[in-house]
Amino acid sequence: MEDNKAEVIGAPEQAEMGGDQGGGGVGNEHFGGAGLTVQQTMRGCFQECCGCEAESEYKIGLYDAEFEEGGGGVGDNKIMYAKEESNCCFRTCCPSMRPLVWTVSQGSEKGGATIATYQKGWSLPLCWQITIPDYGTCQGPCCCCMPKATAYDSSGKDLGQSRYICDMCPLVPKFGYYEGGKMLYYLAPEHCCGGMCMVIKCGGQGGKSIYIPFWFRDPETKEKLPDGSGIAKLWPGMKKACCSDADNFALKWPQGSTIDQRKGLLGLNFLVDLVWFETHK
Numbered sequence: 003m004e005d006n007k008a009e010v011i012g013a014p015e016q017a018e019m020g021g022d023q024g025g026g027g028v029g030n031e032h033f034g035g036a037g038l039t040v041q042q043t044m045r046g047c048f049q050e051c052c053g054c055e056a057e058s059e060y061k062i063g064l065y066d067a068e069f070e071e072g073g074g075g076v077g078d079n080k081i082m083y084a085k086e087e088s089n090c091c092f093r094t095c096c097p098s099m100r101p102l103v104w105t106v107s108q109g110s111e112k113g114g115a116t117i118a119t120y121q122k123g124w125s126l127p128l129c130w131q132i133t134i135p136d137y138g139t140c141q142g143p144c145c146c147c148m149p150k151a152t153a154y155d156s157s158g159k160d161l162g163q164s165r166y167i168c169d170m171c172p173l174v175p176k177f178g179y180y181e182g183g184k185m186l187y188y189l190a191p192e193h194c195c196g197g198m199c200m201v202i203k204c205g206g207q208g209g210k211s212i213y214i215p216f217w218f219r220d221p222e223t224k225e226k227l228p229d230g231s232g233i234a235k236l237w238p239g240m241k242k243a244c245c246s247d248a249d250n251f252a253l254k255w256p257q258g259s260t261i262d263q264r265k266g267l268l269g270l271n272f273l274v275d276l277v278w279f280e281t282h283k
Contacts, residue, residue, distance in 0.1 A: 045058075059083075082106055102122050
């Protein structure tokens with residue numbers, strides 16, 4: 003394959019779709035399988051019990067099991083490590099609005115070679131809340147300055163951007179992944195009640211017992227991609243669920259996606275966790 007063609011896994015006929023992989027080849031071998039499992043650790047759980055949001059930490063392993071049958075398993079083969087860097091004042095006073103950087107590195111512990119970084123700037127929360135004397139609390143959705151995160155490879159090349167999407171049904175979260183300002187993938191869960199509620203599924207042991215699948219969809223039709231790819235929030239176990247707000251996820255790549263796009267979609271997984279599950283417990 004010529005140097006100016008992207009490395010594509012699973013769909014050789016689409017090899018012309020991507021750009022040059024550039025010099026950011028660190029960790030490319032981890033993005034060639036079916037997907038990844040993303041496990042948030044319980045780091046800082048005591049700090050969070052005291053009222054201050056801790057910096058998130060993730061252990062990332064190889065994807066296993068069938069996404070359609072419960073969202074995938076959470077294996078022990080940890081191949082990457084991710085850590086948030088953010089300001090303590092922001093995490094204490096306005097955690098949902100905080101700017102931050104996630105850094106993904108080689109190995110199961112910090113200190114490995116950098117694979118990718120994801121930068122999120124300051125943003126408004128998904129909902130505003132106003133207390134009215136004698137009437138109680140009034141809430142409503144924010145639809146400007148929404149959260150977004152830009153992905154960069156180890157050489158600093160811009161890979162793409164993940165964004166939260168505000169629409170008429172704010173109780174069901176939607177996200178988009180963009181390249182060059184154009185939406186490449188639309189991500190949304192199944193819904194019911196006229197688009198007002200997310201669908202939670204049950205099916206199996208471990209992480210499959212309770213899970214919430216977010217499906218990658220066509221950006222025009224909003225229909226699920228036929229390969230069944232997406233991001234699923236898995237049941238993390240009783241200890242983690244009761245003693246922390248740490249979550250487990252399974253990430254299945256869209257067929258025909260390039261290595262660069264897959265690195266960007268890992269950042270989309272982090273954004274989903276931050277702006278929705280961290281604030282909707």
